[in-house]
Amino acid sequence: MKNIILTVSMLSVMAAACAGAQAKAKGVQFKNYAMDNDYFACSVPAGWSLERDQEKDEQYKIYEIQLLAPKAEKAPTSIFVSYYAKDNADFNGYEDFVKSNSSNVAGETRNSREVFEPAKDITLAGRRALLLSRERVVSLHPKSKSDETVQLKEKLYVLPAREGCYVLHFSAQKTAFMANLPVFEKIARSFKGKP
Numbered sequence: 001m002k003n004i005i006l007t008v009s010m011l012s013v014m015a016a017a018c019a020g021a022q023a024k025a026k027g028v029q030f031k032n033y034a035m036d037n038d039y040f041a042c043s044v045p046a047g048w049s050l051e052r053d054q055e056k057d058e059q060y061k062i063y064e065i066q067l068l069a070p071k072a073e074k075a076p077t078s079i080f081v082s083y084y085a086k087d088n089a090d091f092n093g094y095e096d097f098v099k100s101n102s103s104n105v106a107g108e109t110r111n112s113r114e115v116f117e118p119a120k121d122i123t124l125a126g127r128r129a130l131l132l133s134r135e136r137v138v139s140l141h142p143k144s145k146s147d148e149t150v151q152l153k154e155k156l157y158v159l160p161a162r163e164g165c166y167v168l169h170f171s172a173q174k175t176a177f178m179a180n181l182p183v184f185e186k187i188a189r190s191f192k193g194k195p
Contacts, residue, residue: 028183030190039063039083040166043190045183048079061085067187069172069180074140075150077172077180079187086164094130094158094165101132101156113137124157125191132156135174153177157188166193 030043033050040063044050048067057063064082071077084091091097098119103109109116117133133155140148151174159166168191170184 028186030186033065035063035065035083037063038194040081040191040193042081042187042192044081044187045069048183060090061088062090069176069183073150073173073176074148075138075152075173077176078170079184080167080169081187081191082167082169083161083193084164084167088164091165094160097165097167098130098132098158101134119158122157124159124188127159127193129160130158132158155181155184159191159193161194163194166191 029046031046032041033044034041036054044065044067047070049070051066051068052064062082062084064080067079067081069077084094084097086093091100101116102119103116104111104114108114109118114136115134120131122129122131133153135151135153137149137151140146140150152171153174154169154171156170157166157168159168168184168188170181172180
């Protein structure tokens with residue numbers, strides 16, 4: 001009986017936290033964004049900074065924007081919206097992207113610092129997509145002697161296209177993930193790309 005009461009209490013707290021996060025996203029203002037050459041369009045949060053490197057886009061054939069939340073904990077909260085052209089410099093199609101982002105460099109899906117969930121087939125914005133989820137402990141100062149780390153939680157949507165693929169990638173410190181997830185989901189629901 002105690003276990004049932006504890007479980008119900010925990011579910012109530014989690015539901016309240018999710019409702020609070022959704023309410024917080026409702027106050028966020030969005031504006032329309034369209035990438036050059038009609039590669040993609042979506043709504044983006046007006047209060048977040050938007051960064052893009054057009055030279056790098058052309059060089060690597062990866063056309064992307066990075067959105068950064070105005071408030072961050074120790075690690076930034078970011079969302080990348082990317083189009084990987086079929087001749088991009090990093091991946092040979094969406095299957096290669098999924099395979100490369102479904103485990104660490106050693107091929108592990110679970111260890112003391114990382115957890116990679118299996119890819120799931122979903123539908124997003126009326127298109128076939130794959131969902132990748134992972135949690136990783138990363139160093140905050142990788143080029144120093146500091147051993148300060150932070151736990152990141154990430155969610156990626158991969159959408160195959162005739163000539164390449166699209167990736168929507170959300171990354172946040174685990175403690176900031178739920179508060180910013182509704183912003184990412186609104187971007188994902190508004191996403192439009194080439195078939």
